[in-house]
């Protein structure tokens with residue numbers, strides 16, 4: 001069943017398994033949850049949705065999305081990426097700054113923020129660049145971006161590492177004034193020049209230049225020390241190695257304000273994929289080994305890794321359907337993230353549904369400082385929710401994804417769990433598994 005867009009934002013969601021814990025109805029009036037309990041009456045004018053067998057979670061929050069607008073609207077727009085996000089169960093995404101022009105001024109972050117608001121499918125929270133043009137040389141106007149309508153709190157040169165330790169220190173110090181955080185793409189560039197994949201057995205066999213784990217770990221260790229020294233907030237993007245988990249555990253034991261994310265693909269896929277020479281498997285940081293996967297899953301379960309973030313990185317066909325060395329790194333992630341977390345974490349018993357809410361909604365919302373997101377269903381809370389069918393499965397068909405790009409490594413793979421509905425402030429952005437607009 002598909003539906004025209006409706007302005008309805010009053011609902012009675014009946015008999016959902018709230019956080020996988022207890023069955024209850026959720027009443028929503030004018031976009032706000034008014035009651036959670038058994039046998040509730042429908043609010044006036046409300047639509048009724050039977051959620052029997054579905055798990056209700058707070059809407060997912062992605063700390064790391066590449067939306068490509070402005071600049072590469074052929075690969076993704078704020079609207080198309082927002083639709084993919086809603087279909088993936090998200091109600092808020094943080095949009096990375098490596099657009100063209102780079103989001104390094106108040107003007108560009110406000111543009112992205114407005115485009116997100118106009119699309120109205122998820123809240124789009126722009127991330128600002130740390131340095132002008134992501135060039136690593138001159139600090140961007142962080143204060144102006146923080147003061148803008150977009151209220152930027154996360155700053156990142158993602159795609160590039162803030163490699164200069166003095167620049168990193170200054171940025172960490174600067175954002176303390178407004179409660180900001182520096183999200184680091186941890187890659188020591190002098191160790192990864194020309195790298196094509198993880199440095200290990202497969203890179204040696206395939207004759208492709210390697211990206212060693214130490215290039216990530218050395219920067220994470222350095223930045224943990226720096227953030228401890230200046231008592232600021234560091235967030236580590238897309239952690240991909242077992243050694244990084246060890247370093248983060250140590251840094252957290254010191255009480256330093258460090259958080260970290262892991263991407264679904266690093267929880268599931270290994271560098272063996274490079275043997276296909278299909279660039280759909282090329283990503284930065286690269287797919288690593290089974291031992292890394294095991295450590296990342298354990299780190300996420302334990303909370304050493306705080307959050308799951310997609311690093312949704314759409315690329316146009318000409319940037320992916322070419323030889324491996326010429327292809328851009330990155331893979332789609334928004335519509336597959338939840339299912340991969342279910343497969344890699346819930347099914348093996350490493351996380352329950354409450355744990356999924358913690359790693360994919362509450363904690364990322366807290367890291368990003370997003371008001372109204374990451375809150376468990378309760379009276380007075382904005383109705384940002386997703387309803388998941390834990391017993392359904394689906395097979396990934398690239399052409400059926402909402403992204404304008406097709407670079408998913410999961411084509412023809414079957415995964416557990418489907419998103420049946422998503423609500424942004426009480427408005428259904430997804431119903432019956434389909435986007436409403």
Ligand SMILES: NC(=O)N[C@@H](CC(=O)O)C(=O)O
Nearest residue numbers: 066158159283284313329330
């Ligand atoms: N993660 C990726 O593989 N790609 C990112 C940027 C980057 O981190 O290289 C992208 O913007 O495409």
